[in-house]
Amino acid sequence: MLPTPFGALDEKSLSQMRYSIGDHVFRQGDTTKGIFFVASGGICLTRVTESGNSVTIYNAQTGDMFAEASIYSDHYHCDAICTAPSEVVRISKQAIQKQLREDTAFSEGITKRLAVQVQDYRQLLTLRAVKSANDRVLLAVELGKLTGSVTQFANQIGLTKEACYRALRDLSDQGLLTKTGRGRYAPTPRSEDRLP
Amino acid sequence: MLPTPFGALDEKSLSQMRYSIGDHVFRQGDTTKGIFFVASGGICLTRVTESGNSVTIYNAQTGDMFAEASIYSDHYHCDAICTAPSEVVRISKQAIQKQLREDTAFSEGITKRLAVQVQDYRQLLTLRAVKSANDRVLLAVELGKLTGSVTQFANQIGLTKEACYRALRDLSDQGLLTKTGRGRYAPTPRSEDRLP
DNA sequence: ATCCGAATATGATTGAAATCACATGTTACC
DNA sequence: GGTAACATGTGATTTCAATCATATTCGGAT
Numbered sequence: 060m061l062p063t064p065f066g067a068l069d070e071k072s073l074s075q076m077r078y079s080i081g082d083h084v085f086r087q088g089d090t091t092k093g094i095f096f097v098a099s100g101g102i103c104l105t106r107v108t109e110s111g112n113s114v115t116i117y118n119a120q121t122g123d124m125f126a127e128a129s130i131y132s133d134h135y136h137c138d139a140i141c142t143a144p145s146e147v148v149r150i151s152k153q154a155i156q157k158q159l160r161e162d163t164a165f166s167e168g169i170t171k172r173l174a175v176q177v178q179d180y181r182q183l184l185t186l187r188a189v190k191s192a193n194d195r196v197l198l199a200v201e202l203g204k205l206t207g208s209v210t211q212f213a214n215q216i217g218l219t220k221e222a223c224y225r226a227l228r229d230l231s232d233q234g235l236l237t238k239t240g241r242g243r244y245a246p247t248p249r250s251e252d253r254l255p
Numbered sequence: 256m257l258p259t260p261f262g263a264l265d266e267k268s269l270s271q272m273r274y275s276i277g278d279h280v281f282r283q284g285d286t287t288k289g290i291f292f293v294a295s296g297g298i299c300l301t302r303v304t305e306s307g308n309s310v311t312i313y314n315a316q317t318g319d320m321f322a323e324a325s326i327y328s329d330h331y332h333c334d335a336i337c338t339a340p341s342e343v344v345r346i347s348k349q350a351i352q353k354q355l356r357e358d359t360a361f362s363e364g365i366t367k368r369l370a371v372q373v374q375d376y377r378q379l380l381t382l383r384a385v386k387s388a389n390d391r392v393l394l395a396v397e398l399g400k401l402t403g404s405v406t407q408f409a410n411q412i413g414l415t416k417e418a419c420y421r422a423l424r425d426l427s428d429q430g431l432l433t434k435t436g437r438g439r440y441a442p443t444p445r446s447e448d449r450l451p
Numbered sequence: 452a453t454c455c456g457a458a459t460a461t462g463a464t465t466g467a468a469a470t471c472a473c474a475t476g477t478t479a480c481c
Numbered sequence: 482g483g484t485a486a487c488a489t490g491t492g493a494t495t496t497c498a499a500t501c502a503t504a505t506t507c508g509g510a511t
Binding site: 159190208210211220221224227228241242 | 487488489490491499
């Protein structure tokens with residue numbers, strides 16, 4: 060099921076797609092055809108800067124939506140690349156624009172979603188501002204950013220994978236993180252104040 | 256005059272305020288009272304992370320709005336600090352919520368603004384992902400981020416002022432930037448292909 | 452007019468992350 | 482089963498921005 064407020068849309072405005080690892084859902088510069096929902100799998104949004112650097116903008120996992128801002132853009136400004144075998148629902152741009160005009164609740168839902176996205180980006184910026192690799196990795200893990208591979212995680216938080224592995228090891232040694240498996244780390248539960 | 260779609264609002268929902276350098280318009284954690292428009296001056300939005308680092312989120316100049324996403328938040332999640340003697344218009348949160356329910360065009364305008372803000376944050380993230388100080392500074396200047404002081408600029412793009420000054424000098428030496436005055440730099444106009 | 456604080460500017464040193472290099476482990480596919 | 486591709490993990494070296502230090506200039510306040 061699609062997240063609010065997209066449940067209000069007609070079935071005809073949706074198209075189910077399948078992607079394999081490495082497939083492009085869309086490319087930077089493509090004309091916008093709609094916004095997307097990840098039914099299962101993972102889609103990574105990356106942008107190539109003028110200098111040729113590649114930046115991960117967003118790592119959409121199962122249940123996430125992406126390219127929401129494209130309703131008001133003529134073309135996508137990043138690449139959407141499949142990182143795991145994925146089922147993706149495309150929601151037609153025309154249908155959204157029609158619904159926006161006709162359905163107040165739908166419109167409000169969209170606005171709220173965008174507001175949340177703004178806050179998410181702010182969080183990411185806050186994270187990126189942490190200079191120390193160890194502090195950054197710790198904060199990122201605590202924020203639940205380490206879902207997929209460490210390589211992806213490293214890219215998302217703006218570190219090399221090597222620096223990331225080292226930070227994960229250091230933090231585990233310090234007891235701030237607990238290694239729960241190969242490439243799996245979780246915050247060590249803090250001893251909470253409890254009533255006696 | 257307020258930017259679209261805020262012209263539709265009643266005069267009663269606006270309050271004009273004056274701030275001096277260093278004044279707080281609001282603080283991180285304050286309950287949200289509305290969103291703001293900079294009639295003149297400059298307001299800097301900074302956020303303090305758990306580790307005590309301070310991040311510049313946004314540098315609102317004359318004609319800019321800020322705290323737009325606060326419509327859907329109970330409290331502000333950053334500090335708004337005045338960086339130049341400023342006249343600021345506060346737009347009541349209640350009035351906005353009322354208008355959102357009653358006026359479709361207003362609602363659409365708000366949504367569009369948020370979509371643009373999402374893109375702005377993406378741009379900032381892209382900028383922050385550039386590792387080389389020189390490349391980052393060049394890109395930032397080309398994006399028109401160097402409006403106020405170099406110190407502010409440095410903070411906004413995530414570099415120390417020293418690194419920033421050095422990059423500005425290097426880029427000027429390389430001819431990629433032109434020094435137009437003390438603390439003033441502009442991109443050197445590229446030789447465009449012209450019809451013969 | 453001058454005193455103070457902040458911004459501009461640059462040089463020297465240092466420290467931490469990037470880079471390079473490489474070993475092992477895992478998965479998927481022919 | 483073999484192997485290709487990629488993720489995990491760590492060590493050695495280099496690089497480049499942060500930091501420390503310091504001089505100068507500018508603007509505002511007294």
